[in-house]
Amino acid sequence: MSIATISAPRGTSDVLGEQARTRSYIQQLAADLLQDAGYQRIETPTFEATQLFARGVGAATDIVSKEMYTFTDGSGRSLTLRPEGTAPVCRAYVQHGLHRRPQPVKLWYASSFYRYERAQKGRYRQFTQIGAEALGSDDPTLDAECIVLMHQLLSTFRCRNLRLRLGSLGSTATRASYTQLLQEHLRAHHASLAPEVADRIELNPLRAFDSQHPGTLAVLATAPRLLDHLQPHDLEHFRTVCALLDAASVPYEVDSTLVRGLDYYQRTVFEFTSDALGAQSGVGGGGRYDGLVQQLGGPPTPGVGWAAGIERILLAGEVQPPQPPPLELYVCVEPPTRGGDVEGTPSGGARVGRGSHHQGVAFELLLAARAARIRAEIELARRSLKGQLNQAHKRRARFAAIVGEGRPLLRDLRDGSEEQLEPQQLLTRVLAARERA
Numbered sequence: 099m100s101i102a103t104i105s106a107p108r109g110t111s112d113v114l115g116e117q118a119r120t121r122s123y124i125q126q127l128a129a130d131l132l133q134d135a136g137y138q139r140i141e142t143p144t145f146e147a148t149q150l151f152a153r154g155v156g157a158a159t160d161i162v163s164k165e166m167y168t169f170t171d172g173s174g175r176s177l178t179l180r181p182e183g184t185a186p187v188c189r190a191y192v193q194h195g196l197h198r199r200p201q202p203v204k205l206w207y208a209s210s211f212y213r214y215e216r217a218q219k220g221r222y223r224q225f226t227q228i229g230a231e232a233l234g235s236d237d238p239t240l241d242a243e244c245i246v247l248m249h250q251l252l253s254t255f256r257c258r259n260l261r262l263r264l265g266s267l268g269s270t271a272t273r274a275s276y277t278q279l280l281q282e283h284l285r286a287h288h289a290s291l292a293p294e295v296a297d298r299i300e301l302n303p304l305r306a307f308d309s310q311h312p313g314t315l316a317v318l319a320t321a322p323r324l325l326d327h328l329q330p331h332d333l334e335h336f337r338t339v340c341a342l343l344d345a346a347s348v349p350y351e352v353d354s355t356l357v358r359g360l361d362y363y364q365r366t367v368f369e370f371t372s373d374a375l376g377a378q379s380g381v382g383g384g385g386r387y388d389g390l391v392q393q394l395g396g397p398p399t400p401g402v403g404w405a406a407g408i409e410r411i412l413l414a415g416e417v418q419p420p421q422p423p424p425l426e427l428y429v430c431v432e433p434p435t436r437g438g439d440v441e442g443t444p445s446g447g448a449r450v451g452r453g454s455h456h457q458g459v460a461f462e463l464l465l466a467a468r469a470a471r472i473r474a475e476i477e478l479a480r481r482s483l484k485g486q487l488n489q490a491h492k493r494r495a496r497f498a499a500i501v502g503e504g505r506p507l508l509r510d511l512r513d514g515s516e517e518q519l520e521p522q523q524l525l526t527r528v529l530a531a532r533e534r535a
């Protein structure tokens with residue numbers, strides 16, 4: 099009976115080889131950029147109390163209402179695999195009293211996130227985001243810094259045809275009164291709307307702006323605009339963000355229809371898109387969430403942040419990690435002569451033969467090489483000596499060391515020359531070749 103094989107779940111993937119290297123490289127460049135700008139790494143748990151997202155992200159959002167991986171643990175607690183990173187970071191900020199530290203507290207992460215979405219190119223059920231969150235300042239300079247950092251990051255990865263859309267949602271009060279105006283407009287044109295937009299007029303009317311439905315688009319063309327209803331201080335904040343981006347020469351388009359899929363945003367919102375991505379055009383986005391920390395039980399604390407998806411960066415950009423440095427030493431072991439490896443003793447025990455002795459010497463040589471920071475590997479597949487040397491060539495090693503009777507033999511794999519050397523001398527020779535390279 100054949101056993102059915104098991105594949106990775108839909109919307110997830112294994113990251114192997116070259117791809118794994120490219121992803122590590124993306125994370126490394128992001129770490130360098132963000133740490134240089136004063137952001138410190140944070141890691142939060144993969145799962146959180148479900149309540150965190152219901153309260154923080156908003157019960158009416160798609161993420162919370164449809165896309166969460168929620169389960170009950172052995173003690174009956176409702177837990178959810180994190181669908182986004184801002185609410186967990188704010189939870190950690192409150193839990194660890196980070197408001198008592200000098201403000202703003204600037205944190206960054208590179209973590210996996212989970213959403214039960216319709217899987218397609220660029221949209222997965224497990225994906226990885228690089229994100230940054232800065233808590234404790236409502237200075238518009240911080241909004242501009244966030245946007246500039248994200249722009250630098252995406253430019254570093256040469257994301258094609260990047261567009262930055264920028265908007266402001268105003269304060270919660272502005273948004274609430276604007277929401278009423280929008281609802282009135284949508285109700286008046288109810289019949290022309292896409293059914294899912296019409297269904298959500300009462301619950302989440304702002305999401306109408308995400309629709310591509312022609313009738314909805316026509317209705318929205320004459321809808322009141324949020325930017326026209328901002329309070330003077332929010333408008334001033336937004337204008338300052340725009341002026342700082344002008345000064346930084348970061349191009350943007352003001353877009354009064356930009357709403358993001360999470361309820362906690364206030365004031366500045368932004369999104370980078372790349373037309374290299376097709377339907378899933380968002381590479382990354384973010385905004386200000388001045389009420390979120392308080393909503394999670396902390397003191398009133400402003401905050402702003404963003405997240406970019408690594409999978410989308412890979413699709414929209416050109417990332418070429420440098421080649422890993424080549425192997426310097428491949429340690430070969432003279433195979434034991436037939437029957438000469440482990441010999442039986444009259445008492446039934448085993449006596450270690452010459453082959454195992456050579457293996458031990460070879461292993462010591464490997465460890466000494468690594469201690470000297472030489473990139474070294476040892477034969478592990480019991481090949482013939484010829485097979486081992488072939489393998490050393492395939493691995494593009496600079497040298498092979500052959501361990502057998504007497505001192506090890508160092509073979510230069512470029513010119514084929516060989517020399518018997520004491521282990522220490524052998525390593526010195528390998529290091530000297532690196533110096534000359």
Ligand code: AMP
Pocket residue numbers: 182213215220221222223224225226227358359380381382383384405406407408409410411
């Ligand atoms: P969001 O948290 O929805 O604002 O998303 C921020 C970024 O995360 C997006 O611009 C994408 O780059 C990435 N992202 C969000 N959802 C997914 C997904 N299902 N699959 C792949 N990337 C995603």
